[in-house]
Structures are given as C-alpha cells and as structure tokens.
Amino acid sequence: MTDEILLSVKDLVKSYEGTSEVLNGISLDIHKGEVVVVLGPSGCGKSTLLRCMNGLEEYQSGSITLDGEKITKNGANMTALRQRIGMVFQSYELFPHLSIQDNITLAPVQVQKVPKEQAQAEAERLLERVDLLDKRTAYPRQLSGGQKQRVAIVRALAMHPEVMLFDEVTAALDPEMVREVLDVMLTLAEQGMTMVIVTHEMNFARAVADRIVFIDGGVIVEETDPETFFEHPSTERAKQFLKTFTFEKKA
Amino acid sequence: MQDTGLSILFRGINFLRLLQGLWVTLQISLISVGLSFIFGTLFGMLMTVKNRFVQAFCWLYLNFIRIMPQLVLLFLVYFGVTRQWQISLSAWSSAIIVFTLWGTAEMGDLVRGAIVSIPSHQYESAAALGMTKQQIFRFVILPQTIRRLIAPSINLITRMIKTTSLVEIIGMVEVLKTGQQIIDANRMQYPTGALWVYGAVFVLYFLVCWPISTLAGRLERKWR
Numbered sequence: 001m002t003d004e005i006l007l008s009v010k011d012l013v014k015s016y017e018g019t020s021e022v023l024n025g026i027s028l029d030i031h032k033g034e035v036v037v038v039l040g041p042s043g044c045g046k047s048t049l050l051r052c053m054n055g056l057e058e059y060q061s062g063s064i065t066l067d068g069e070k071i072t073k074n075g076a077n078m079t080a081l082r083q084r085i086g087m088v089f090q091s092y093e094l095f096p097h098l099s100i101q102d103n104i105t106l107a108p109v110q111v112q113k114v115p116k117e118q119a120q121a122e123a124e125r126l127l128e129r130v131d132l133l134d135k136r137t138a139y140p141r142q143l144s145g146g147q148k149q150r151v152a153i154v155r156a157l158a159m160h161p162e163v164m165l166f167d168e169v170t171a172a173l174d175p176e177m178v179r180e181v182l183d184v185m186l187t188l189a190e191q192g193m194t195m196v197i198v199t200h201e202m203n204f205a206r207a208v209a210d211r212i213v214f215i216d217g218g219v220i221v222e223e224t225d226p227e228t229f230f231e232h233p234s235t236e237r238a239k240q241f242l243k244t245f246t247f248e249k250k251a
Numbered sequence: 252m253q254d255t256g257l258s259i260l261f262r263g264i265n266f267l268r269l270l271q272g273l274w275v276t277l278q279i280s281l282i283s284v285g286l287s288f289i290f291g292t293l294f295g296m297l298m299t300v301k302n303r304f305v306q307a308f309c310w311l312y313l314n315f316i317r318i319m320p321q322l323v324l325l326f327l328v329y330f331g332v333t334r335q336w337q338i339s340l341s342a343w344s345s346a347i348i349v350f351t352l353w354g355t356a357e358m359g360d361l362v363r364g365a366i367v368s369i370p371s372h373q374y375e376s377a378a379a380l381g382m383t384k385q386q387i388f389r390f391v392i393l394p395q396t397i398r399r400l401i402a403p404s405i406n407l408i409t410r411m412i413k414t415t416s417l418v419e420i421i422g423m424v425e426v427l428k429t430g431q432q433i434i435d436a437n438r439m440q441y442p443t444g445a446l447w448v449y450g451a452v453f454v455l456y457f458l459v460c461w462p463i464s465t466l467a468g469r470l471e472r473k474w475r
Contacts, residue, residue: 056375083381093376097394097474106390107380152376159380 004032006194007053007085007163012062014048022048024218025062030163035195037205037226040215041241046198049215050167053196054087066163083111086156086164090171092148094140094155100127101136104155112159119158126154130184146177150184163194170201182208202245206230214238259444260451265433269448272429273455279346279425280412286347287354287411288404294355295362309359316356321417324349329421346418350411357407365399366392398474405467409460426452 007030014023022045030036038046051057053064055071055078064071066081075081094103104126105119114122127133130150140148149169156164166185170178182204189195189208199205205212205226212229214222214237222229222238233239260266298309316324329345332338340348369392377387419428430448437444 054379056378079381079383082379085379087376087379089372089376089379091372093370093372095373095377095391095395097398107377107382110386110390111381111383155380 002032005029006032006067007196008063008065009049009053010063010065012049012052012059012064014045014052014057014059021218023052023059026215026218026220027062028213028220028223030194030196032162032194033192035189035193035197035208035210036213037197037199037209037211038213038215039199039202039205039241040221041244044215045218046215047167050087050165050196050198053165054082054085056087079111083107083159084162086159086161088149088152088156088164088166088169090168092140092145092152092172094148094151096140099137099139100132100143100151103140103151104158107155108158122158123154126157127151129187130154144177145173146180149173149177149181153181153184153188157188163196164188166195166197166199168198168200170199202230202242214241216241257447259433259437259441259447262437266451268429268433269426269451269455272424272426273459275423276412276415276425276427277459279343279350279418279423280408280415282347283350283354283415284408284411286351287358287407290351290355291358292362294359295366298359298363299366313356313360316353321349321353321414322420324353325417325421342418342421342423345421346415346423350415354407354411358404361400361403361407362396364403365396368399369395401467401470401474405463408463412460413456426455 009026009028012023012026013021015021026045026049028036028049038049040046048057052059053071055073055075058073066084069077069081071081072078094100095106098106101120101123104123105114105116108114108119108122109116124133124136127136130153132147132150132154135143135147135151140151143151153164153169169185170181173181178201182201185195185197185204186208195208197205197208209226212222212224212226213220214229214233214235216237222233222235224234228234229238230242233242260269294309294312297305298313300306319327325345328349329340329342332345333340373391373395374387377391382390415425416427418425419431424432430452434445434448441447
C-alpha cells in the first residue's frame with residue numbers, strides 16, 4: 001500500500017427517484033494497493049456506493065474521481081475510465097452465448113484492440129492461475145457457480161484494471177464454493193491489487209482487509225483497521241451489526 | 252379398369268397444377284416472411300424506445316393488426332384501398348401487403364420480447380468492461396436476442412405459410428384452391444376424390460413446414 005490516492009469519493013449523495021437518500025454524504029479515499037472492505041446491513045447503500053464508483057449509477061451531488069478524472073454515469077470518457085476499473089457482480093453475468101475463452105477475450109480484443117492471439121494467451125495464463133484452464137472451450141452453463149465467478153474475476157482482470165470492485169461476489173454461491181472464490185481474491189490482494197470489496201463474509205473481511213468501512217443509513221459510521229473493528233468496535237451500531245453474526249444456544 | 256380415388260392426382264396435369272398452386276403459396280408466404288423479418292426487427296427495436304408517442308403508435312399498430320382477422324385485412328386492402336384512393340392493386344400485391352403488415356406486427360412483438368428479456372445485468376457487466384453502447388448491442392445483446400428468437404419466429408413462419416390459404420377469397424389460386432378446383436372438376440368421375448386431393452395438399456404443406464421446424468430444433472439445440 002502506498003500514500004498515492006487512486007480512487008476518491010467526496011461528499012457523495014445518491015437517491016433513487018422518489019425515495020430518501022441511499023447515500024448521504026460519503027467520503028472515502030482508496031489508496032493504491034489498498035484493500036478496503038465495505039460492511040453494513042442490507043440496504044445500507046454499500047452496493048450502491050460500488051455501482052457509483054463504476055459509473056453504473058447517477059448521483060445527485062459530490063464527486064468520484066479516479067486519478068483526478070471524474071466518474072459519472074454518462075460521462076464522455078466513461079468507457080476509457082471503466083477499462084481501468086474492474087467490477088465483479090453477485091450473479092457473475094458471464095455472456096451465455098460465448099465460450100469461457102471468448103468471454104475473457106471479447107473486451108480486450110474489441111475495446112483495447114489487443115491482437116486475438118495475444119488476448120488468448122493472456123486468457124490462458126489467467127485461467128491457469130484460477131485452475132480453470134481445462135474449461136476454456138466450455139460454455140458458462142457447464143460451469144458451477146464458483147467456477148463461473150472465478151471466470152468473471154479473470155474476465156475483469158484481462159483488461160488490466162488498476163482497481164477491482166467486488167459486489168457481494170459470494171452471496172449467490174453454495175457454501176462449499178465460497179472458499180475457492182475467496183482464495184482467488186486473497187491471492188490478488190497479496191499481489192498488491194487495489195480492491196474495494198462488499199461482502200458478508202466476516203472472517204474473510206478480517207483476513208483480507210487493510211481497512212474496514214462500516215456503512216449504515218447511507219453514512220460511514222465507523223472506519224478503522226480490521227483488528228479494531230472486530231475486537232473493539234467503537235459505535236453501538238457496529239456492535240449490534242457484529243452480534244448478528246454470532247450464535248449462542250438459547251438456555 | 253376401375254379408377255381408384257388416388258389416380259385423380261395423376262390424371263392429366265392435376266398434380267402439376269397442385270405444385271403450381273404450392274408455388275403461389277410459397278411465393279406469397281416467403282416474400283412476406285422475408286419482408287416481415289426485416290420490418291419486424293426494426294419495429295421491435297422501435298417498441299423498446301422509451302418515448303410515449305412512439306410507444307402509443309406501436310401499441311396502436313400492433314393491436315389493430317392483431318384484432319383484425321386476416322380475412323378482413325385482405326378485404327380492406329384489396330377492395331377498400333382500391334376504391335378509396337383509386338389505386339389498382341393486384342391480388343398478389345394485396346396479399347403480400349397484408350401478410351407483411353401482419354408479420355411485421357407479430358415479428359416486432361417477438362423481437363421486443365427477446366430484447367427486454369435480456370437481463371439488465373448483461374448490459375452492466377459489458378459496460379463495466381469498458382464496452383461502448385454499440386459494442387454491447389452488437390456483441391452481447393444481439394447474439395442472445397437472435398438465439399431467443401429462433402423458436403417463436405419459426406413458429407410464426409409456419410403460421411404464415413398456413414394462413415396464406417385465405418388469399419383465395421381475393422381470387423388467388425394457391426395450393427388449397429387448386430385442390431378444390433380439381434375436386435370440383437372431377438366430382439362425377441371421382442366421388443371420393445376429395446379425400447385424396449386434400450390428403451395431397453396436407454402432405455405438401457407438411458413437406459414445406461417440416462424441414463423448417465427441424466432446422467429450428469437443430470439450431471436451438473446447438474445454441475442452447
């Protein structure tokens with residue numbers, strides 16, 4: 001992790017039409033090489049924050065910048081900016097009509113004009129890293145959820161993004177498949193990738209995070225290192241939230 | 252020798268006439284299908300435009316065509332337009348116009364349905380990879396739309412082929428009408444001719460529609 005700020009969110013306010021604010025003044029700096037995990041109860045706005053960071057949502061005020069360049073939904077250079085921001089979704093969203101290899105090479109070839117052979121070699125190299133090289137000619141429907149999600153991560157990585165956003169990427173997976181996806185993310189973190197992760201996997205959050213950001217009601221309630229957050233949360237709201245993950249046998 | 256009913260088909264040029272009738276059927280249906288696919292694709296894309304006036308227009312067109320029986324549409328174009336605007340339309344052109352109007356409406360609705368059935372996440376995950384709107388449509392949405400359209404559009408083609416038998420009421424002699432003429436002309440000689448002639452017409456329709464359905468099934472399995 002360095003001091004260089006890569007992604008900067010300032011006073012972000014976002015509301016969907018006709019509702020109260022989902023995000024109510026969020027400010028957050030993501031440093032290069034940093035892994036930030038965003039936690040919070042359902043509906044607290046953490047996914048919306050992530051979607052704003054990739055220009056998938058409009059926002060009412062405030063600003064989001066990548067290296068000083070402003071991110072807005074219909075911004076003129078959004079396609080260029082999005083190439084620098086990888087995003088992985090809860091429901092994988094592979095392209096069902098394309099083979100695994102073509103899923104991965106589509107954007108590099110069409111958007112970045114990488115020669116096809118080079119893109120394929122890169123896809124194979126990345127697939128090897130997630131143990132899926134033998135699936136490169138398969139179609140998404142032939143893969144398990146965990147395999148699909150690993151391909152979705154590889155697809156985003158093939159664009160050589162500077163920062164990766166993960167939006168509850170294990171929420172739709174069977175428990176035994178969660179691990180294989182989280183392991184890939186842990187490896188990425190170790191290699192120094194800048195990451196913003198929204199998750200409900202508390203043990204994973206603790207292991208991977210450099211910093212925990214706890215959001216509730218559209219504002220940042222607590223922002224600290226994982227050790228402090230999980231052992232000595234300073235706010236009542238965070239204590240309550242953490243309690244929902246522990247179970248005790250009723251007397 | 253006692254003539255069996257079957258030999259009515261091979262008397263004179265009867266069978267050739269049936270084939271000529273089939274050719275008329277095929278001409279009308281295939282030209283209309285071709286035009287309907289082109290206009291229907293455009294109409295379907297138009298239906299997804301988020302503009303109240305465009306949507307009202309599309310709704311009106313689709314429902315007008317759907318509610319009107321094809322028979323009425325044929326009368327309306329063949330007799331109505333001719334009288335009203337002094338335009339002389341042949342039965343052939345009228346048939347093409349009516350079946351294209353109908354096919355465009357039905358095909359358009361299929362295209363619209365296929366486009367809106369692509370989950371919004373597909374657009375988003377493609378956008379997140381830095382693809383432009385045009386690239387997303389061409390490489391992600393369009394190929395999936397086409398795959399979803401195969402079964403319902405093949406169904407529409409065979410429906411259109413079968414419905415062209417209506418054009419006899421504006422004086423066209425297609426395969427079914429030809430069959431009726433053959434039966435009428437040989438009523439005395441072949442009292443049971445109807446069964447054989449209609450049977451032959453059935454087989455001809457089957458021979459046309461069956462390969463199309465088979466092709467659709469094969470494509471669907473391939474692109475499942």
